[in-house]
Amino acid sequence: GAGVSQSPSNKVTEKGKDVELRCDPISGHTALYWYRQSLGQGLEFLIYFQGNSAPDKSGLPSDRFSAERTGGSVSTLTIQRTQQEDSAVYLCASSLARQPNEKLFFGSGTQLSVL
Amino acid sequence: DAKTTQPNSMESNEEEPVHLPCNHSTISGTDYIHWYRQLPSQGPEYVIHGLTSNVNNRMASLAIAEDRKSSTLILHRATLRDAAVYYCILRGLGGTSYGKLTFGQGTILTVHP
Numbered sequence: 001g002a003g004v005s006q007s008p009s010n011k012v013t014e015k016g017k018d019v020e021l022r023c024d025p026i027s028g029h030t031a032l033y034w035y036r037q038s039l040g041q042g043l044e045f046l047i048y049f050q051g052n053s054a055p056d057k058s059g060l061p062s063d064r065f066s067a068e069r070t071g072g073s074v075s076t077l078t079i080q081r082t083q084q085e086d087s088a089v090y091l092c093a094s095s096l097a098r099q100p101n102e103k104l105f106f107g108s109g110t111q112l113s114v115l
Numbered sequence: 116d117a118k119t120t121q122p123n124s125m126e127s128n129e130e131e132p133v134h135l136p137c138n139h140s141t142i143s144g145t146d147y148i149h150w151y152r153q154l155p156s157q158g159p160e161y162v163i164h165g166l167t168s169n170v171n172n173r174m175a176s177l178a179i180a181e182d183r184k185s186s187t188l189i190l191h192r193a194t195l196r197d198a199a200v201y202y203c204i205l206r207g208l209g210g211t212s213y214g215k216l217t218f219g220q221g222t223i224l225t226v227h228p
Contacts, residue, residue, distance in 0.1 A: 004158075033215060043159070043202075043218035056215060091158050100147045100206040101166070104216060106158030 002026075004107035006092050012113045013082055021077045021110045025094030032075050033093040033104065034067055043091065049075065050098045082114045119203045124223040127193045135188040135222055137203030142183050146207040149216065150177065150188050152199040159202065159218075162188065198226045 005024040013019050025032050034046040045059040049069045060066070064082075069075040079086055089109040095102045120138040127133040139148065150162040163170055163177045165186070170177040176189040190197055202221040 035218075042220050045215050045217060048215050059215075093158070100145065101164065103149070103161040103164065104151075104159075106160065109158050 004092055004094055004105050006090075006107035006110050008110060009108065010111045010113075012115065014115055015084060016081055018078065018080045019082055019112065021079075021090050021092075021112070023075045023077070023092030023094075023107060025073065025075070025092070026105055027073075029094035029096055029105075030072065031095045031098045031102070032069055033095075034075070034077050035091045035093065036088045037091060037109075038088045046077070046090075048098075079112075082112075084114050087112055087114045119205060119219055121201075121203050121219065121222045123220065124225065126225045126227065127190075128227050129195060130192050133190040133193045133197070133224065133226075135190075135201050135203075135224065136185065137187070138185045139203070139205055140184045142205055143207055146205040148177065148179060148183075148186050149204045149206050150175070151202045151204065151216075151218075152197075153202070153221070154196075154199045162201070164206075193224075193226045195226050195228065198224055200224070 007022045030051045033048040035043045037043050047055055047057050047067050049055045064080045067077045089111050091106055091109045093104040093106040095104045147164050147166050149164040151159040152162050153159040163172055163175050165177045165179055178187045200221040200223050202218050204216050
């Protein structure tokens with residue numbers, strides 16, 4: 001596809017359930033990022049992947065959150081035992097590389113609602 | 116990480132120029148200055164970036180102070196579609212800022228018809 005694709009666009013789940021959010025980056029982009037944005041708040045960095053390097057997980061808020069990137073392409077963000085405070089828009093972005101002059105391309109996000 | 120400071124909000128009238136300021140007094144020599152904007156209910160989109168020299172593209176211009184401690188994003192003729200949150204971000208080669216972009220609160224731009 002031409003841009004970063006995220007699915008589902010909306011997810012409603014019950015407290016305590018696990019959810020998986022998917023991100024398809026732009027073909028050829030080696031860097032992939034996950035952010036989340038709570039209602040009315042700024043973007044909070046979660047995790048990023050660069051090629052085959054170990055991911056930077058410094059932004060993950062708890063051990064209930066994990067992410068993987070298979071084959072250097074598609075990424076899945078998993079939230080276990082969801083809590084109401086996990087409700088937010090989860091945004092994925094990719095870039096050609098992680099060099100400081102590279103720009104990020106964002107998807108439209110997944111709106112997660114935990115009831 | 117080097118931080119940026121932006122006004123919380125600004126207002127403009129349609130078809131007038133808009134100057135969005137950003138202070139980054141602790142910028143390092145290898146930090147690029149990036150601007151992104153986020154329209155309502157959308158993910159952020161890239162606007163422009165620069166290192167030392169002023170930059171122009173189809174969306175905007177970026178004016179960088181000679182000492183690089185501040186910059187200004189210039190929208191030459193604001194339209195209603197430019198109403199968004201504008202983020203000024205530093206992206207460098209080293210330290211914890213390497214790789215990821217750290218977003219602040221940004222400037223909410225309101226454009227009046």
